[in-house]
Amino acid sequence: MARINLDHIRHAYGASPKSPSDYSLKEVHHEWNDGGAYALLGPSGCGKTTLLNIISGLLQPSEGKILFDGRDVTYLSTQDRNIAQVFQFPVIYDTMTVYDNLAFPLRNRHVPEGEVDRRVNEILEMIGLADRAKKKAQGLTADQKQKISLGRGLVRSDVSAILFDEPLTVIDPHMKWVLRSQLKRLHKQFGFTMVYVTHDQTEALTFADKVVVMYDGEIVQIGTPAELFEKPKHTFVGYFIGSPGMNVLPAKIDGSSVDLDGQKVALSFAPKITAGAKTELGIRPEFVRLGREGMPVTISKVEDIGRQKIVRASFSNRPIAIVVHEDGEIPAEPRVTFDPTAINIYADSWRVGGEA
Amino acid sequence: MEKTWNNKAWFMVLPVLVLVAFSAVIPLMTVVNYSVQDTFGNNEFFWAGTDWFTDVLESDRFWDALIRNLIFSGIILTIEIPLGILIALNMPKKGLGVPVCLVLMALPLLIPWNVVGTIWQVFGRVDIGLLGYALAALGINYNYVNNVFDAWVTLIVMDIWHWTSLVVLLCYAGLVSIPDAYYQAAKIDGASRWSVFRYIQLPKMKRVLLIAFLLRFMDSFMIYTEPFVVTGGGPGNATTFLSIDLVKMAVGQFDLGPAAALSIIYFLIILLLSWIFYTVMTTSDAQK
Structure with missing residues (x-):
């Protein structure tokens, strides 16, 4: 060996x-x-x-x-x-x-x-x-x-x-x-x-x-x-690993807050972005919380795969997948929040660390 | 699954049946008809029973020709099969060489048989043929017209020239169907060139080799045109094979009865030998 x-x-x-x-x-x-x-x-x-x-x-x-x-x-x-x-x-x-x-x-x-x-x-x-x-x-x-x-x-x-x-x-x-x-x-x-x-x-x-x-x-x-x-x-790793893959949304970064088509999300860190880079926010469907608070989404489809449900929704006209527990509630006027520790920020497709 | 039986399906094979009947069965039956009767023309037939068969089987002429046939097939099979494998192994697997080699190999197969005979007949002539003249110039006493050995060598070389390509093409088809992974695995296992041939290439070529062997056996056993053109069965009767003898008997002497009997015996021999080869080769496969 x-x-x-x-x-x-x-x-x-x-x-x-x-x-x-x-x-x-x-x-x-x-x-x-x-x-x-x-x-x-x-x-x-x-x-x-x-x-x-x-x-x-x-x-x-x-x-x-x-x-x-x-x-x-x-x-x-x-x-x-x-x-x-x-x-x-x-x-x-x-x-x-x-x-x-x-x-x-x-x-x-x-x-x-x-x-x-x-x-x-x-x-x-x-x-x-x-x-x-x-x-x-x-x-x-x-x-x-x-x-x-x-x-x-x-x-x-x-x-x-x-x-x-x-x-x-x-x-x-x-x-x-x-x-x-x-x-x-x-x-x-x-x-x-x-x-x-x-x-x-x-x-x-x-x-x-x-x-x-x-x-x-x-x-x-x-x-x-x-x-x-x-x-x-x-x-690519986010998208390729996991089923469904990671949600990647185009985002504007401003200090430690992110602007997703007008919706503000606060970050626990301030990513360092080189000017002109294409910036995106990545969040796994497992860390998207569906509830009555946060940013509004429109649900298009719910796939029941047994232990979990996969909710396909659109978030300001972009597709987003959400994993909900099998008896998790799907509200009539659904809104989502992102688990702040699970948010990854990408510049030109590569992950940017907070401290870097 | 439940199968539906519908006897009307037999009508589907009717066209083939009619075709085979006209092309094979009816002519064959005419031959059978001749073989058990005697005729003096005018459509008058006399029952002859198995007399013609006994005549043929008791004649030295038949046995001599049969032995010549067997020796000829034996020699060309022992040369063409290994030679064909060897050439196929050394043919390029990709690139520009592939079409070039394939066309070169296919060329002899495309030439009509009597033309092949004529080519070699002229090629071997001592007075004007390139081969015959060159050998004579080298001081080698070569003459296929009056030397039995020379006549045989000429026929065998001609057959190898004409038909080895068939074996090559079949083997090549078998070889290119082997996935690369086999060769890579063999490399990793540290197999020698011989082991690769023995344990990978030969087993994978087995089926096509069986076909090549059967085709070459049947064809060489039925050989007629080329020796007829080159040697005409001579010198003496040295290259008179069963087929040449048959034509002499049927067309030359117009002995339709014995000729028909010989035809049937000839056909049965080929059928029997092919069946034996096939059975032996496929059962050795099934035992594994």
Whole structure:
């Protein structure tokens, strides 16, 4: 297992990138801890698979270095990097048995057969396929095949990191839960460094210690699920994380008060805004209070999702979502107030701190 | 789900049935008709029973031609299948090379069979052919007209030139359908080039290879035009395959009875061998 350093990495698929927009992956400079579980989260085409392939060595970055435990591996081939990868679609060797599938990476590295047998049996036990060891891998279900893909990574005792590229895409919903929790348990137990690419926020948030949110070839925020929820650094994070996403309203900032189309909201801090920046106020639907006081809204729709109700309303002609408890009251002349501690202010889409 | 049975649906297959009847079943029945009767023209037929079949099966001429056929098919299959795989593996997967290679590969397949025969017939001639003349100039004694070995080599090389492309194209289709993830996983697992071929490419090509094998077997077993044009079955009877023999018998000697019997035996052999190959290859698949 290893610590992964991404040292000023950039990547462009074109030959000679000139402007920043030519880069499908904009500059990434981070250190990922040994034994951490990281999720790369973002919509399709945001560069998360590019970043993963750079880590795995299937792709060489146009610029920058990548280090495993301080060792420069930028120009090392995939097999020399000691990483394992689980792909979107299960990759198994059809003609081999389950046992041979798991033994394959070890035998290719000329591990003695006794050691192979010990490791493979251990992994078979771990992924719960011991009773199928001698069966051909061909006839297995998608989730069992995906477990074999995972097992082929785990079987090598020296892997630096295990990379997952949307591994649950082809798995049935009820099996997703099972596999995800098994994966989490294995991670706790064995402490391998894990990088997990997904566009499913639930998957990322339940699975990872740190979620890396990517948008348009850029890492916009790295944080714990709580940080992403409470203090989204970028309006995209606010919008992408949470269901429904954060309400982002255009706002005029004046000292420590905000002007929302004539409605004044007081802030607990005075954000520092550079002149001419586009300023916005972000508030999660969970922190909007619906009641008889505050600013008037017009309700257009109420979605009952069981424990909660999602109220879709318009606030001076802008859509706003409000989360109300299931037996929360919806008044006839509804007004809203914002929880002052949950208000985030954005200048040109980036969050502005109070003290800064 | 409850299925609705409607026997009127059989009418849907009627056009195909009529078409097949006219194109295959009725001609075949005429052949059957000839094979069990004797005729001296004037539409007079005499019942001959299985006499023609016994005649054919007891003749050396039949067995010699059959053995020649089997050897020929055996040789071209052992060369064309591996060669086709090898070429397909080395064909580019993307870029400008793809259409260029595909067109080059398809070219021999587009040439009419008798033209292929004529090309090689001229190509191999010692007096004016490029190949024959060049070999003679190099001091190699080559003459497909009177040397049995040379005649066979010419036919085999011609068939490889003509038909390996088919195997290549089928294998290539199988290869490009393999997702990149397989190759990436193999890299990560540290698989050698041979392992990638053995455990990824070959299993994925299995189905198309089965088709290639069957097509090449049936076609080579029925080969007629090219050897007819190049060697005419000679020297002597050295390249007289069943099909050439059949035509000699039916059109040359006008022995319709034995020719019809031979046709049916020939047809049954191809049917039987294809069925055996198919069964063997698909059951090995099902056992897994």
